[in-house]
Amino acid sequence: MSTFSITNSSSSLVSLHLSSNLLKSSSIFYWLFNSTTNLRTLYLGYNVLEGPIPDVFGKVMKSLEILDLYDNKLQGEIPSFFGNMCALQKLYLSENKLSGDISTFFLNSAWCNRLVFQSLYLFNNQITYLQALDCYLSWRICTWIEIICRMTSPNPISPIHPN
Numbered sequence: 001m002s003t004f005s006i007t008n009s010s011s012s013l014v015s016l017h018l019s020s021n022l023l024k025s026s027s028i029f030y031w032l033f034n035s036t037t038n039l040r041t042l043y044l045g046y047n048v049l050e051g052p053i054p055d056v057f058g059k060v061m062k063s064l065e066i067l068d069l070y071d072n073k074l075q076g077e078i079p080s081f082f083g084n085m086c087a088l089q090k091l092y093l094s095e096n097k098l099s100g101d102i103s104t105f106f107l108n109s110a111w112c113n114r115l116v117f118q119s120l121y122l123f124n125n126q127i128t129y130l131q132a133l134d135c136y137l138s139w140r141i142c143t144w145i146e147i148i149c150r151m152t153s154p155n156p157i158s159p160i161h162p163n
Contacts (some may be wrong), residue, residue: 019044026050033061055081
């Protein structure tokens with residue numbers, strides 16, 4: 001991949017589709033931090049992005065509503081900052097190499113987006129969860145949250161629909 005460069009920040013760019021471009025370097029995240037301030041949808045699925053998702057991503061991309069990182073090679077735990085991105089509605093993280101306990105992700109998130117958050121896709125990662133998560137989600141997040149997972153856990157997550 002060639003190096004990204006941009007001369008100034010854009011406040012008018014609201015949707016960016018870079019899926020299926022064989023992007024390899026996670027430097028795309030840093031390019032985004034410096035190039036746009038009002039991005040609402042970001043599609044980076046079906047690339048070969050590697051490494052962890054940078055922590056600064058959640059601090060800079062506050063207007064994101066849809067983030068698609070499906071089918072890459074991203075590693076590490078699911079950053080809790082996703083639960084602190086107040087506009088985020090849909091998060092696609094399936095088909096990566098993410099690991100850790102999803103309960104930690106939910107328990108360490110502020111969930112300022114709990115009234116708008118709709119979908120979290122995590123299947124085909126190495127994620128586990130605790131039984132307590134079902135109860136926590138039912139009471140803490142009062143919107144329709146669909147967690148679709150097929151995990152390497154003795155307790156696979158099925159869709160959760162709060163009452």
